[in-house]
Amino acid sequence: MTRHLDADDAGLRRAAQMLRRGGLVSFPTETVYGLGADATDDTAVARIYEAKGRPSFNPLIVHLPDAEAVEAYCVMTEDARRLAGAFWPGALTLVLPIRAYAGISKLVTAGLDTLAVRVPDHPVAQAILRETARPVAAPSANPSGRVSPTTAQHVIAGLAGRIEAVVDGGPCGVGVESTIVDCSEDEPVLLRAGGLPVEAIEACLGRALGLGPVAPSTAPSAPGQLASHYAPSGSVRLDATETEPGETYLGFGALGADMNLSPSGDLVEAAANLFSCLHQLDAMGAERIAVAPIPDHGLGRAINDRLRRAAAPRD
DSSP: OOEEEESSHHHHHHHHHHHHTTOOEEEEOSSSEEEEEETTOHHHHHHHHHHHTOOTTSOOEEEOSSHHHHHTTBOOOHHHHHHHHHHOSSSEEEEEEBOTTOOOOHHHHTTOSEEEEEOOOOHHHHHHHHHHTSOEEOOBSSSTTBOOOSSHHHHHHHHTTTSSEEEEOOSOSSOSOOEEEEOSSSSOEEEEOOSSOHHHHHHHHTSOOEEOOSOOSSSOSSTTOOSSOSBOSSEEEOSOSSOOTTOEEEEOTTSOOSEESOTTOOHHHHHHHHHHHHHHHHHHTOSEEEEOOOOSSTHHHHHHHHHHHHHSOOO
16 A cells, blocks of 8 residues: 655655655655655665566666765766756756765666766755655656656556555656766766756856767666656657647647647746646547647757657557
8 A cells, every 4th residue: 555645744754764664655856756765775776676667777866965965975076066066956967976885776876886866956855865864766756668757646646556655745846857967977978858958057067068878778877768768658749730630739839739738838837747748648548649849948858858758669
């Protein structure tokens, strides 16, 4: 049975207690709901993979309350310190060299010598991390490859009976996962577009990011790089300006549609609504989904990344 916990003092204490005892607890971040487990507990981390049906070669992001806590587990490069100072807490994940004897389960890193870390900007996530007082591995709280959850109800729909609890902190504000930047080498590399616009990161660094592989099929270096991911049950066709017979239209801007990410053409609103709309299309039983063109700048890059993966061929 999966418990539904309120985001009050009692609920937060209960969630932290479950995590310390090796349980799986979903909680909100500003991006999406995460599925948390003690990142130092091999069995707890293995249960994440089991609950999600996630490939074991796909690494996890560890959530910590602040940059000082991150330094206990990772080596912070000069670029990493600059980005952390500008954007943490927030929707930015950094891939950093892991310290020797950090105590992080090798299931979290998928055997790599780097660790993906972030500091979430959500009061519920922050309270749970501080109460737990341990690094918390937390991928999105959904079955692997399916649409990410932005409400507690989405989590229950996908993982009920597989996890101990979900803490209900309301809908997530950003609505797409964090941007991932690899700072483990001399030049920072973008591994995944996300809730923090790439333009803001490059402005902070004063130079362009390198580009990592778009979607490696095996051994990804960070979470969220699999080719087919974030997929609804129905097939997805992108950049559609009109529908074909049998399609349900997911619009953007002024284009008439069955459902619209943002009637006003606001990319922030569209990002916040993306996964919620895909969940609604699943609930409607949409078998073929046509998606309007989305501008490929700012948060549009993250939206298009998720949509391309949703539309990718599935095994």
